[in-house]
Amino acid sequence: MIYDDDDGQIDGDFAGSVNFTPNTAQPWLRSGMPPWHLWGNSQTLITPVQSSAIAQRPYTQGQLVKVAYKRPQTWHWLFSAKLIDGPNSSANSVQLEVSFDLVIGVGRSVIRMDAENSAANGNLNQAFESYFFQWGPLAPFPRAAQTWTSEVVAPPRILRTDPPFENLTGNAVPPAQSASTIDRIVAQDIQLNCRVLALAQPGNTAIGQNVSVEVSAAFAPVTHVRPDWYRKGPPEIAFAGDEIEGR
DSSP states (O other), X not given: OOOOOTTSOOSSSOOOOOOOOOSSOOGGGOOSSOTTTTSEXXXXXXXXXXXXXXXXXXXXXXXXXXXXXXXXXEEEEEEEEEEEEOOOOOSSOEEEEEEEEEEEEETTEEEEESGGGOGGGTOTTOOSEEEEEEEOSSSOOOTTOEEEESOEEOOOSOOOSSSSOOOTTSXXXXXXXXXXXXXXXXXXXXXEEEEEEEEEOTTOTTTTOEEEEEEEEEEEESSOOOGGGGOSSOHHHHOTTOGGGOO
16 A cells, blocks of 8 residues: 655655755846835935915925835834025025825834825924925025935824914924924835925026925834845845845
């Protein structure tokens, strides 16, 4: 009588599983880009200077980061905005707003930290992070001016629909009531978009001219341990990003 066990042994003896490891590397398994390819990005966004007297003022938008990590993790980030080119101002100043909108998900939860979800706070443009550049009419366009942050100010914990209103900037007064600063988030999925808007008062010759700004963002786990690194096999299987060659 012949017995065929689950491991393919057919002579009646139990064989057990065999861990087959190829003897040679398989470079064709490399994907061409590291697993964290979408965790950081830099884009140059070009937006026209609009009149502040116009009610409907569209933003120029771009997507910076998209992370699908498959499991919850704690993350740090670094945001940056750098002025590339733009017009000088006349008669009054020009203001450029750079807003970073964040959407995170863990399990079945989705948390939006963007302008779409900020109207209830009395501020129609409360993004996860915002920068403001202002120039003129005396000083020229501040080419190459740059700012960056790795933490944000949390929204106020108190909401009032009637006066006296809370300070919506997050810098509450007195200082003992100041809002928290956040330097990490928890997320399984991350999507970061950026919006830029340039405004000037009517009569400014900068209206209609373009402003170019380089926006950048990068996310990284506080502790990065990938299950791939413990796979048995050639380096292309365990280190899909070729990180063993890092210096």
